[in-house]
Amino acid sequence: MSQPKTLFDKIWDAHIVKQKEGHPDVFYIDRHFIHEVTSPQAFEGLRKRGVKVFNPARTTAVPDHNVPTIDQHLPIKEALSRHQVETLRKNTEEFGVTLYDLGHPYQGIVHIVGPELGLTLPGMTIVCGDSHTSTHGAFGTIAFGIGTSEVEQVLSTQCILQYRPKTMKIEINGKLGKGVVAKDIILYVISKISASGATGYFVEYAGDAIRNLSMEARMTICNMSIEMGARGGLIAPDQITFDYIKGRKFAPQGADYDKKVAEWKQLKTDEGAKYDEVLTFDAADIAPMITYGTNPGMGIKVTDRIPTAAELKDISEQTSFNKSLEYMGLEEGTQLLGKPVDYVFIGSCTNARIEDLRLVAEIVKGKKKAENVEVWVVPGSKQVEEQARKEGLDKIFEEAGFQLRQPGCSACLAMNEDKIPAGKYCISTSNRNFEGRQGPKSRTFLASPLSAAAAAITGKVTDVRSIV
Template identity: 50%
Template structure:
């Protein structure tokens, strides 16, 4: 069947259609050489790839297909000052040097176009439906919200894209996740994706490309779709896709790097085919009604360790599989949590509203709505890190920065910040954080730090309460 689809006969999925239009050649073992249209380059996964290219004495094949920005290591304070001497400064400077040397655009941290790669790609119109897009960053699946076949790669694969504009890949299986119903009050797409991962597990999408479909997906804003696709990697899937529709086109039209004029019209005509045929076959189907969901929070150290905020810390003794039980015991020990504790009794020290998952204008607006006219608990240190300078400027134009500042939150400049803790924004040992990011792994927000994943609204409410709380009680 795979061959049939590859040959373009029979019904195809959205994934197969984009894949088929990017096959440079097929190999006898069933792998394909896939052409890569776009590459977002950041400072962490690129230095070794550029060095490899230089060691081979090779040119960068297509400089116009790459866009470089430093997002992981940049500070979110004092951006008008030069970076303090040190490893981060060297890494950011290296990216700038490499970009200059190989002739690719580099957006510096003081620029109005700066931001997290997965926020600025779409903002600039660099991300396009039907395109293949890669980045040395696992959350590249975010761009699937636009119907781009986008996936995270390692540094060696970045080097391959620099040198050849291609990657040898095997086609994945196809999984469709249909979302139906409508979001209840106080519940967001972040809660949907956390509940989904809790249900299918951290390997639930492994080996598969996820296509999100159904009326509840169509009803989502582009920001919501990006949040949904962003977390696919936390379910084990490198690729997530949503078929482009009118909302996608409206969002992209007029963006600086989006096609203009006749090219736009031709592109739109081509993008109309970018949907799974009605009789397309999926290897796996999951249906989920979102109408009865409650806001979710994570309690453990993988994204599947999530529960409704109305619940309790689970008891490992109730788990029969010994490997899973040991994992849960270890998670709870790391998190400093006792089974049976109501999740709403968990006191927090820090709040992080940011990351490529939840730092777009819509996220900040909704968090600000919760915070407006209130104060963060005195013991809580809360930071808001917009996903891009454009998001920050738009939020400031609406006075959102004032809302947060008056509530005692810090308002920062754009970057990955405390999602990955490679700059100065990090948890101290033992500190507990309500976070809108994507990973609650051990040490993810700083050595010994404890992360609870949730939506921006829930994180905002947690700051006010000084503990995990149900945002529906703060409406």
Template identity: 70%
Template sequence: MSSSDKKTLFQKIWDAHVVTSIPDGPDVLYIDRHLVHEVTSPQAFAGLEKRGIGVFRTQNTVATADHNVPTINQHLPISEPLSRFQVDKLTENCRKFGVNLYGLGHPFQGIVHVIGPELGITLPGMTMVCGDSHTSTHGAFGTIAFGIGTSEVEQVLATQCLMQNKPKTMRINIEGELANGVLSKDIILYIISKLTMGGATGYFVEYAGSAIRSLSMEARMTICNMSIEMGARGGLIAPDDITFEYIQGRRFAPQGEKFEEAVAYWRTLFTDEGAAFDVEYTFDAADIAPMITYGTNPGMGIKIDETVPSLADIKEESNKASFDKSLAYMGLHPGEQLLGKEINYVFIGSCTNSRIEDLRLVAQFVKGKHKAPNINALIVPGSKQVEQQAREEGIDQIFREAGFELREPGCSACLGMNEDKVPKGEYCISTSNRNFEGRQGPGARTLLASPLTAAATAIAGKITDVRELI
């Protein structure tokens, strides 16, 4: 193989999906799977209706209701009018256009980025899109998965294709062993704190290295999920035995001989030795600690035992400009220690950390303990299946005894499009992926962290270094 024949994983998947290349323009890509939710689909369906056309490949399109759904009493009509309208509109559109919907009440309903993988809809080597920035989650399977805008949603519904300029490629290697109490959420918060919020803009990232290889699929999804938070178009990880084992037997995954055939192909999905990336970074896993954010973008993160930096420590120009405003919003000041700070809200959920593995980890930690009296804790599973599994495993019971409530699935307080909001001025340790101003409710102050850090904080009633407790 000459050096020019050597391909990155990204290049291999991309090349396999180019329908046609527009000279000096974008490529037209075939899209294997299209996920749809209630927020970004109404205008797209309306556009099809206006043009008098249908959905080209309904069998490749799956919809669910997640952003606007309440997390209690899902069997009752939605009381909040806008949310009810959005969810009803999705139901109506899916019925009209013949799209498969896992709506409220369906045993497969859940956050779009949780249900795709758990149902075996997400498979290695695919192209996947959704009108949602965290579609990058699915890259954990060795998939080119990325978020698109509503007009592109219409394009894909109509043609199963999408025009795309090829992004540049970046590889991030994490080598070595993670310390006890450090989770994949800490890895990605660490990476984003190093690269900053705009550091991967224009790139598609491949995560590699021994620390990444050792992670479960759930943990890999957490990392790929947040690729977008450093501006990347998406992130992916080469599939391996851990991936194949996760997929085997899942509802819509190939079965029997078909599965073996698929695995034989999936094993070709890796970056060739010596293939070139536009940029490459390597970090030492041993340098990663439990992380927490102090500001209003996910790149404003520190190791939990560090202090809030000062303007002089900030390197990125765009962050400098908003630094003071960000700290004022958060009610924090440079040099302040976050450890030991009393906070009243904990949110465990979102497409970053609401999978069964996250819930198990939290349950294992809180078992036999009780949350502090000042803490309001919300645990929201990513899907009906996760909720069901948690109940079967007695995890709901453990949570109840520890003073937490296991809700019904949805995006919930990740972005507060339903009634799950954090009150103005209150701090919330959140396992979600965004800490923008007002993200969890007007005036709410979000501190992003791992599920273990969230759990430890809930028990102590103040920001806690989980390494001291395990």
């Protein structure tokens, strides 16, 4: 009888092309996504070597990091951004790769576009020169970010050299409380295990609290696996997954779809399979979360106070803890609740799907934003933008004084024109709160779309449970 396997091991083993003791596996990649920032040098490498793209049909390109989110029909103003987007156009045309350019109905953030088009399917291996490729793991895939030299490897061979990571299961059971959504779950987990707590592991999320989430919520969870040091994260596909995929543009159709679902139903961890590490959490303990520092592990329940240096589990963290608080202009032992904010950013590959925008609209309908706050709502794709307009969400945002912009990574990483000014506080639905991430000397609190909406209305850090 064969050894019971984890879901991760099943997918990994099915994609090994060549294996040799003491060496990385030659690992086959089903789907390769590229964008304008990490692909130029890879294409230049192909050009210098006189090599073609091995299988252009398995690579999909989209500009997202550098694109403006206002007036996308006009030439890009920032010279570097314009150059990168133009280079992507030139490279994809020369090498025969599909590009969903600005103005195309499928353009958007790469990790939102793949799933909504049905390009991301269970059992696949997926890579992109972007750390948040782990998002696609929500479908039961092995999906991870790669470097530029590896982008060139995949373009030229459709394979990559990889050592097999260890496996971790994070199980969350029980019922989520009022005002708690997927972003709170993952911020809670990272706050418990730290920003490096899953380093070297690939994480499988399990338990009924995970199984009861929608696909879009599962994508939020997997998206931030990288923020606890993991190589990636995945969730076993189920009926919720299959229903989401059905009828999407590039998904299998008709009898092919039924055949695929039968295959996908086998994608689960076997009874008795062993993980290298298992962690369990109780959903009832999770509350609306917010970060206070400069890495995603520095998070607290919104009603808690910032810890003191003396309370840290690891004394070696004290220096970086104090440096973080100094950068953020905060004091240890104090509460964030009631702290005034200047900007609210609702967007990014973590929280810019239609469900996220609906959550925000529910809170703000019939209300106005606080005068001291500027609010940007940046949909994750043209399809999300169109759907939001179709449902009248644009009117709700407009009446509340929010700016609904055009798709792109926007203020998540400020490689474009959407920057938070120095010293200003931003409640952000994105995934990283590093120093200067949203603009030089900007200060970021990570939170859920619900908490961001609450702050937009009140002008300060607010417990969303007090207004719903």
